[in-house]
Amino acid sequence: MLAGSSQIIAQYYNLIRLGQEGYRNIMENCHENAMVLKEGLERTGRFNILSKDHGVPVVAFSLKKKNGGHDEFEVSEMLRRFGWIVPAYPMPADAEHITVLRVVIRAEFSRTLAERLVQDITNVLHDLDKLPPKLIVGEEEKQENGGGALMKRKSNLETQREITTYWRNYVVAQKAIKRQKVAAS
Secondary structure (H helix, E strand, O other): HHHHHHHHHHHHHHHHHHHHHHHHHHHHHHHHHHHHHHHHHHHHHOOOOOOOOOOOOEEEEEEEOOOOOOOOOHHHHHHHHHHHOEEEEEOOOOOOEEEEEEEEEEOOOHHHHHHHHHHHHHHHHHHHHOOOOOEEEEHHHHHHHHOOEEEEOOOHHHHHHHHHHHHHHHHHHHHHHHHHHHHHH
16 A cells, blocks of 8 residues: 555655654644644634644634624635635534634644734635625515514525625725726826
8 A cells, every 4th residue: 555655654754854853843833833823713703723732733623603604614715715725624423513624734834824824814704794694584484474583595596696796896896996096196
């Protein structure tokens, strides 16, 4: 099984090449960068940190509240605009109601990148807060149930149309601001 052992061979090569102290320095740096990311996420006040501080340099986190019905999958998708691939996935059996985002801190992941990721996540949260909620109350359902609030998920097409309309309006507004600045100059 060469494919399965290739990562172990690569790690062993790095240990021989860097020595125990060099390898320890890399892992300590990864741990410090993971702590920068974790602390930045905690400062937003919007995430539960699920990973431990010791061991593998991984930061796993989930949203504290699903404001507007937005979830970790949307955060993951929107982070792609900034060039980040941060996977979101549900936990295994008996915890599938929990969805997490996960960032693996590698040797080339610097403190600057950790700070930039926190800033980009903050920007994504700000953008999600501006978007309409995913859950809606249908007027016909309200009338049928005596005015009771029955929640219904929007279809993918409805959500796509709302997001497209939102971004179209946003782009038009940004262009108008640019034209005003040019006209004022």
